[in-house]
Amino acid sequence: MVPAIIETEPTSSTDNASTPEFDIVSTYRRLLHEDPELTMPVAAIESLVEALSASSASTISETLDLLNKSTAKLKAAIPNPISLSAGTDLFQRYLITTLNRPAAGPGNFDAIRNHLLNNGRLFVERAKESREKIASFGRHFVRDGATVLTNGGSRVVGALLRSAAEASGGRSSTRFRVIYVISHPSSSSPHGQETSVRESRGDAIVKMLRHKGVPVATIPESAVAYALGKIDMVIVGAEGVVENGGIISRLGTYQIGMLAKAARKPFYVVAESHKFVRLYPLSQYDLPIDQKVIEFEVEGDGKLDKAEKKEVLADVDEGVVMGVDDEGKTVNAEEYKGNGLDDAVDFTPPDLISGIITESGVLTPSAVSEELIKIWF
């Protein structure tokens, strides 16, 4: 479609550089801080929508250019852009298809833009609603008398378990138990609030479930294999679902998947479909991020570069950002390592996954690529 220039303001050239007063990265962080329920991809989309509305781009190519630049900026600023890129890519794709559709009528770019912004907001709304939808789908996987093993602080898993627990109040009472894998149950004492926000989110879910009368046991990661005999299924969240149907999730998920496979327990993943990313990792080390999980050391070699610290320190998981300036002062090498492991991710290959519960239904891992193809072609 031919870009239609309606109003050529003198400022339009500077707009290209995504208006100096609008900072996409800080917007993104603000959004995540304001709403703890927000996930990374949705926050990214929301900040892109805001970037669009703040700019005065008046042509299509300008808009796309702005989008590209903001996306690149955002990705560069966040240490683990996997989950974020799922959102930005999706939004970009959506924009391009909308802009290519001549439906909005040529010559009126303002109308197209308004349409875009509205739809962008609608998109964000829907993404937020999807969690509840997933919970209502996934609830039925938790059967009466079941024991569920889960890990991490995934909000979707939390929502699913809550929904299952709430269902137990009604006529179809589901009684189930939860074994929650919490990596450092005691680690909250030494550093107080310094522990990963993810951990605290896990704790919050445990508290919530116990409050609803669901028996919850917390175990360390080392006890997963020991606990397997007592469980009926594993349900985990994901940071990103990749093209081959595998998932990228917090460190430790892979080993739970392997153990579950070895014990022949079903391993379900709960993820919104906006977490599907166009990525095809071949192995753990084929992820587009640099993780410092395995660090070989000899005596007297313990210090790490500051740059490396920063990389791992800033938040890697879904959405929570630790202030960038905090890192330098609060973290010493020891603590850094703990945090690094906390925020690191691993890749669980598709053959370990029994099903992926999304808001559009329960998919087998091989169907993920089909869904992605549908979006991208």
Place this chain on the structure above:
Amino acid sequence: MHIPSTEPPDPPNPKPTTTHTNGASANPPATAPPETPQLSGAELKKRAKAEKAAKRAAEKAAKPSAPAQQPQQKDGRQKSKESKAPAVQQVNGEAGRGAGAQQQHHKRTGSVNAASLAQRPALGATKRRPSQGGPVKEVEKKKVESKQREVALFGHLYGQPRRHSIEGAAKEVHPAVLALGLQMSSYVVCGSNARCVAMLLAFKSVIESYTTPPGTSLARHLTSHHLSPQIDYLRSCRPLSISMGNAIRWLKDLIVKIDPSVPENEAKSDLTSSIDTFIRERITAADVMIAEIASSKIVDGDVVLTYAKSSIVEKTLRQAQKQGKRFRVVVVDSKPLFEGRQLARSLAAAGFTVQYSLITAAAHAVKDATKVFVGAHAMMSNGRLYSRVGTAVVAMLAHERDLPVIVCCESVKFTERVALDSIVNNEVAPSEELLSEGKVLPGGGLGREKDMSKWREKDNLQLLNIMFDVTPAEYIKMVVTEHGCLPPSSVPVVHRIFSETV
């Protein structure tokens, strides 16, 4: 696969120089064994075609050319039945044997396709069966002999021997196609991409030199009367590859859709430029994309193992080298084509560190490797890879060691068919090729070669030289196409989407 006859067998194929690939892919009625899962559809189509051809034949009753009178089946039983049949016969032994009576019936009538009439029986006549008129008994005896040379399990694959001369080719066949056919049967043009491109280019000259006869239109005449003899000729030289089949289907579709009101010149130039676009988009540009994507999976320090030769894998490796990555290449190769030699040579010349070994040492070669890249002849709809025989072994060894097996394949090689094993569909190459190396051996090789050259005289000796095998989807980690990376399970999805749109 040769049916022994009074004539000496075809000259052994010249030393292969290029890759090649192909399959029993688009094999029409003749080679489709009844066990093929999707046969029913194909059979229907075939039947319709046969009926149409029969009608046409009736109209042209006067036309059948003289040599057409050669019955060719190998089955003595059928032979006796069919020698009585007044009509011309092009039922191949294997089709007759494999197919039910009904199918055969259709074949008999259907086979009176003017084109194939002119060429196939001629081939048989000049090469195999000059004794057509001979007593049935004699033929029967020969049949029995020939059967013993065939490996029973693969019996349905032994079809028409490959054509190595232009003798008896239909008169419509364009010189460019004639030459190409011979190049294919001797592996000069080899590899499913190379063959597909060469075929399309030859068809371009066919179309350029074509004039619509009066009283008909290009859309109606070109495909059935002019293009199909060319295709039949190519098929008699070597079974068509999946990519060729897909390209032919696309071209036929394109021709049929031509508006009859379009002037002939315009239609022809449209067709030729569409062919150029097809080659550019589906093969040339696709290769660039695939090399780009696949090379991003190679990292410093990798040891990339590849089997035989694939043009895309070579491009991928070169692309990765261009990006400044430091890695080593292991080329695993096998008899009888030794396609990997060429790859190893050209990579070594380009400055790669190359290790070359034969498939007999594959288990050893896999030890060092970190990734396996292979090309494809076709990707089946059940996610299985149909590729040069030996690929499955390499993929299995790699899978055993948990190495990622990456298939580089253009979407033009995707097919809606499925393959469960390498037996139902395959291509059997002349058995003599297996022995070709004996001649290379110096010294003591001579005696052995002499022995082996008489292998046909040994009643209990059978040589099997199949060209392809099927690699199970579980062994394949990723398929790189021009549309991105896919798990093998997504092959049918992509095939469906892109055969709809293109």
